[in-house]
Amino acid sequence: MGFFSKKIDKQIATYQHELIETHYREVDNMYRQIRGWRHDYRNHIQTMKAYAATGDWEAISKYLDLLDEDLTTVDTVIKTGNAMTDAILNSKISLAKSKGIKVVADAHIPVKLKMSEIDLCCIIGNLFDNAIEASVKLPEENRLIRVYMDMKNTQLYISFTNFTAEKKLTKKGNLFSTTKGEGHGFGLVRIDTIVERLEGYISRNSEDGAFTTEILLPQV
Numbered sequence: 001m002g003f004f005s006k007k008i009d010k011q012i013a014t015y016q017h018e019l020i021e022t023h024y025r026e027v028d029n030m031y032r033q034i035r036g037w038r039h040d041y042r043n044h045i046q047t048m049k050a051y052a053a054t055g056d057w058e059a060i061s062k063y064l065d066l067l068d069e070d071l072t073t074v075d076t077v078i079k080t081g082n083a084m085t086d087a088i089l090n091s092k093i094s095l096a097k098s099k100g101i102k103v104v105a106d107a108h109i110p111v112k113l114k115m116s117e118i119d120l121c122c123i124i125g126n127l128f129d130n131a132i133e134a135s136v137k138l139p140e141e142n143r144l145i146r147v148y149m150d151m152k153n154t155q156l157y158i159s160f161t162n163f164t165a166e167k168k169l170t171k172k173g174n175l176f177s178t179t180k181g182e183g184h185g186f187g188l189v190r191i192d193t194i195v196e197r198l199e200g201y202i203s204r205n206s207e208d209g210a211f212t213t214e215i216l217l218p219q220v
Helices: 003-039 041-053 057-072 083-098 118-134 182-197
Strands: 100-105 144-152 155-163 201-207 210-218
Touching: 003 118, 003 201, 041 057, 083 100, 083 118, 118 155, 118 182, 118 210, 144 210, 182 201
Parallel strands: 100 144
Antiparallel strands: 144 155, 155 210, 201 210
């Protein structure tokens, strides 16, 4: 292996490590919010007991509405059936929403997958980061990411679609041209490397201002 190839491999490995650390920070932040809400649970019960003791049912009703609204901010948005997928998707959905991006997700994943959690983390994380990066360039009303994940026979099917500022991107080989930095390029290469190693299939399509990536990964 030449010097250049070793340098590329080292840069990809470094990018992968940084990407995974970012995912886990996002997940940790989400669960910190959940733990905080649970910590306050006893105080919420005591407050409602005090209202009940005085028969102030209107106050109880209003308090329950506030709790319901608060819980919505930390509740799991997507429940796929696979813990790691839930963690990655929900952390990225939360990030997208904080940037004014609407996310429509439909995901159903077996509890156990043949592929490693690290591979899954890299693929989903990169796909979501790329979609978010493209979406924030659009007016907020046009920002939308569609995610679909399910089993097709013995293969895991992953589809990401987002709108872009360009009507049609220019394809170079198996990749599309980008104005992002080299980290983005390594992210795309990393996805392709994982898909190839797992003997899967990947397709990218840019048409009418929408960019779609589809991936099939064997699970037997």
